[in-house]
Amino acid sequence: MISERKSQIKTFVIVGGAGLLGAKISSVLASKGHNVVIADFNESSAKAQRLELLKKKVIQKSQIIATSVNIVDKKSIVNLIKSSEQYFGNIDGVVNTAYPRNENYGKKFEDVEFQDFCENTSLHLGGYFLISQQFAEYFSGIGGGNIVNISSVYGVIAPKFDIYKDTSMTMPVEYAVIKSGLIHLSKYVAKYYKGKGIRINTISPGGILDGQSEKFIKKYNDNCLSKGMLAPADVANAVYFLLSESSTFINGQNIIVDDGFSI
Numbered sequence: 001m002i003s004e005r006k007s008q009i010k011t012f013v014i015v016g017g018a019g020l021l022g023a024k025i026s027s028v029l030a031s032k033g034h035n036v037v038i039a040d041f042n043e044s045s046a047k048a049q050r051l052e053l054l055k056k057k058v059i060q061k062s063q064i065i066a067t068s069v070n071i072v073d074k075k076s077i078v079n080l081i082k083s084s085e086q087y088f089g090n091i092d093g094v095v096n097t098a099y100p101r102n103e104n105y106g107k108k109f110e111d112v113e114f115q116d117f118c119e120n121t122s123l124h125l126g127g128y129f130l131i132s133q134q135f136a137e138y139f140s141g142i143g144g145g146n147i148v149n150i151s152s153v154y155g156v157i158a159p160k161f162d163i164y165k166d167t168s169m170t171m172p173v174e175y176a177v178i179k180s181g182l183i184h185l186s187k188y189v190a191k192y193y194k195g196k197g198i199r200i201n202t203i204s205p206g207g208i209l210d211g212q213s214e215k216f217i218k219k220y221n222d223n224c225l226s227k228g229m230l231a232p233a234d235v236a237n238a239v240y241f242l243l244s245e246s247s248t249f250i251n252g253q254n255i256i257v258d259d260g261f262s263i
Helices: 004-006 022-033 043-055 075-089 114-142 173-192 214-221 232-243
Strands: 011-017 035-040 064-068 092-096 145-150 197-207 254-257
Touching: 011 022, 011 075, 022 035, 022 043, 022 232, 035 043, 043 064, 064 075, 075 114, 092 114, 092 197, 092 232, 114 145, 114 173, 114 197, 145 173, 145 232, 173 197, 197 232, 232 254
Parallel strands: 011 035, 011 092, 035 064, 092 145, 145 197, 197 254
Antiparallel strands: none
16 A cells, blocks of 8 residues: 555656756655656756755655756656656656847847847747646647746836946846736636646745845845745745645636735
């Protein structure tokens, strides 16, 4: 008989699993005893993240694999699903944290070229469409599954441009368009697969600490209620909630985690 603990173990694919958020999400899921697939465009980074988690002894070697994935390549996604299922026997959920962009991404609004706008929107929002489409189809065939897409607080509100004043940073127009579109994409998929046992939600984080200047951090934090800029763990724990049985009837929703930045 399968032990109660083993019956509760699930398999989660983390797309962009070697990135700032993806790495922490992988770590949280591993610490809870679940199987983890770290999938990233940079396979060497994915493997390095796997080794890091094994060194910390938060997961057994048989419970974690690292692989590559290109979210704008349907064949690559299909191969990711097949290889993950072959290794673990099933997939229960996928978290998409990928952040693809071209070399011209991040310019001020007036400097953005049309072709760059289109390419970056296609890479990011288009890639999330493909991940959502292929995993939703897979889950519909096995009786259900869980999809979590990472959006942004700037998918919900207009940018607060004043916090970027006198810094080298800006809030790219592509980012706002992509992240707002992603929220509605997830709602669309949730409704489209009604009755199929599929849950799909988005999380919209506020700013996450990642080496920003003190000037920017202070301006940002002045718009928050308590902590200010977030740590990756603040978002990872919200992701775990959406993947857990505690959120069984949350579907097609967007969860904002921003310490009040958006109000």
